[in-house]
Amino acid sequence: MKVHYLLAMAAVCALASAPARAQDATVTYKSLSPEIALDAAKAALADCRKRGYQVAVAVVDRFGVPQVMLRDRFAGAHTPPTATGKAWTAVSFKSSTNDLNTATQAPAMQGLRNLPNVVVIGGGVVIESGGTMLGGIGVSGAPGGDADEACAKAGIAAISDKLDF
Secondary structure, three states: OHHHHHHHHHHHHHHHHHHHHHHHOOOOOOOOOHHHHHHHHHHHHHHHHHOOOOOEEEEEEOOOOEEEEEEOOOOOOOHHHHHHHHHHHHHHHOOOHHHHHHHOOOHHHHHHHHOOOOOOOOOEEEEEEOOEEEEEEEEEOOOOHHHHHHHHHHHHHHHHHHHOO
């Protein structure tokens, strides 16, 4: 009788712990819909146009994979890959590229600038909501990283009411 009781208790314990292990095997995350990513890119492009800048705007998902790329008619050929690189860098380091530019001035941090695909020029910003990173936006082509970043932030502001969860 005691053996049956121990076997039954062992089975109950094994079953009780199974859901915890199954939950640890997967993750749930939020991501931008293509429509919202496009809205952010359009708003950033419109903000730069209003300021007289011809730019490219890229939006990447939380993993750095491009979702949207918009290039204005007269933006330079270098601007699409630069905008994508800025967005990827912001997501990868979970920081704006303007902040990374400042941080990598220190000799101990300068090596980050030499990593593949890293673009440490202002204009890449993380898209967040509720403390969760959803993606990144990068702008290239305005006269300086601060101007690129201002347009990127305008893109995020345009979708912020749709991101609250």
